[in-house]
Amino acid sequence: MAQIIFKDVVKKFGAVTAVAGVNLEVRDGEFLIMVGPSGCGKTTTLNMLSGLETPTSGDILIGETVVNDLEPGERGLGMVFQDLALFPHMSVYENIAFGLRVKKVPERELDRAVRRAAEAMHIAHLLAKLPRQCSGGEAQRVALARTIVTDPAVFLMDEPLSSLDAKLRVDMRTELKRLHERLRATFVYVTHDQAEAMTMADRIVVMNRGHVEQVGAPLEIYGRPATAFVAGFFGTPTMNFLAGEITVHKGGLVFRSANVEQALPASVPASLAGRKVVFGVRAEHVLLGTTGMRGQVDMLQPLGDSTLAFFNFGGDGALVASVEPSTRLAPGENIGFSFDAERGHLFDAEEGRRLN
Ligand SMILES: Nc1ncnc2c1ncn2[C@@H]1O[C@H](COP(=O)(O)OP(=O)(O)OP(=O)(O)O)[C@@H](O)[C@H]1O
Ligand SMILES: [Mg+2]
Incomplete structure (x- = not known):
């Protein structure tokens, strides 16, 4: 049983x-990804789980056991670090075998396990090489094989793909997800890359300044961000945000800022009338056309499958819309714009909490 629980875990240096009271449950066998900006406490949280750091207060449980006072080696975890930490003078074979040699596993059994792990990671042809003779992606797979071979119930990974080039990173995402499906072990994975989190995770934990902002499935996080911070962290380009107020107009709720007036759907609670809010809308939900509020195209960024249209409106307002690549637009052009209000997000202006 490899369920993990964090109870009010705090870490002060x-x-x-660094970690300001984290409560979190990692389900047995899930691929959980912790994501957040630099310095938000991801590594510290992972290190407390692995035993490299001790919590200042709170408890960490693996299965039924409080592990606060257990040594890293007693926790049944496998770790893959950002810098891989392969032994440079040892062959790939010996690197993979290392954990089993430490445990004094008999030679025949060890050999079988090393070869099986190498095959699983498609590096069986590299066993005689030294780490420096491997490419970045190969070395990455050696580091994974070295962890797999010890058959941990829980894999902890801290930015394991950060040293790879963009193409290889994307390929490794698929490999890691496959690996997880095959092993059915619990994966706790740290990254600051939102795309990596979206593509691999069963559930994502979004951290900010030592706190957990939201825990949820990738599409839940993207579609219903619990805070303005989460909304801004996920998605490219960044979600558009407009500061304003909710007012009542002809019996319905309207979002109003200096330059924008947008009727809100009936699903928005009437109790929000008068509230200072931030209206968030993703580029794909900003609609351009001949009617609506007026703006002026500033810049176009073709992405291939879509084009980003940055435009200005009403003095100092600026928004980005995602449009079909075939849309004819030119910088300086006067355009109409509106919002798909059903897909708008309302956040409290001060605390950033979701309101709709
Ligand atoms: N050993 C330490 N001593 C003092 N401060 C520390 C120590 N380790 C981490 N911190 C501080 O704790 C905070 C969280 O650090 P942590 O390494 O957990 O962040 P992170 O989310 O992993 O960031 P990154 O994405 O840059 O790796 C930071 O402000 C950091 O400076
Ligand atoms: Mg870190």
Whole structure:
């Protein structure tokens, strides 16, 4: 049973609070990805789970056991670090075998396990090489094989793909997801890359300044971000945000800012009238046409499958819309715009909490 629980876990380094009271349940066998900006406490959280750091307060449980005082080696975890930490003077074979040699596993059994792990990671042809003779992606797979071979119930990975080039990173996402499906072990994975989190995770934990902002399935996080921070963190381009107020007009709710007036759907609670809010809308839900509010095209960014149209409106307003690549637009052009209001997000102006 490899369920993991964090209970009110705090970690302070002197005056710095790296982790500020995390409560989290990692389900047995799930691929959980912790994501957030640099310095938000991801590595510290993972290190407390692995035993490299001790919580200042709170408890961490693996299965039924509180592991706060257990040594890293007693926790039944396998770790893959950002820098891979392969032994440079040992062959790929010996690197993979290392954990089993430490455990004094008999030679025949060890050999079988090393070859099986190497085959699973498609590196059986590299066993005689040294790490420096491997490409970045190959070395990455050696590091994974070295962890797989010890058959941990829980894999902990801290930005394991960060040293790879863009293409290889994307390929490795698929490999890691396959690996998880095959092993059915619990994966706890740290990254600051939202795309990596979206594509691999069963559930995502979004962290910000030592707090958990939201835990949810990738599409839930993208479609119903619980806070403005989460909304802004996920999605390319970044979600459009407009600061304003909710007012009542002809019996319905309207979002109003200096330059924008947008009727809100009936699903928005009437109790929000008068509230200062931030209206968030993704580029794909900004609609351009001949009617609506007026703006002026500033810049176009063709992405191939779509084009981003950046435009200005009403003085200092700026928005980005995602349009069909065949759409004819030119910088300076006057356009009409509106929002798919059903897909708009309302956040409290001060705390950033979702309101709709
Ligand atoms: N050993 C330490 N001593 C003092 N402060 C630390 C220590 N380790 C981490 N911190 C601080 O704790 C906070 C969280 O650090 P952490 O390494 O967990 O962030 P992270 O989310 O992993 O960031 P990154 O994406 O850059 O790896 C940071 O402000 C960091 O400076
Ligand atoms: Mg880190």
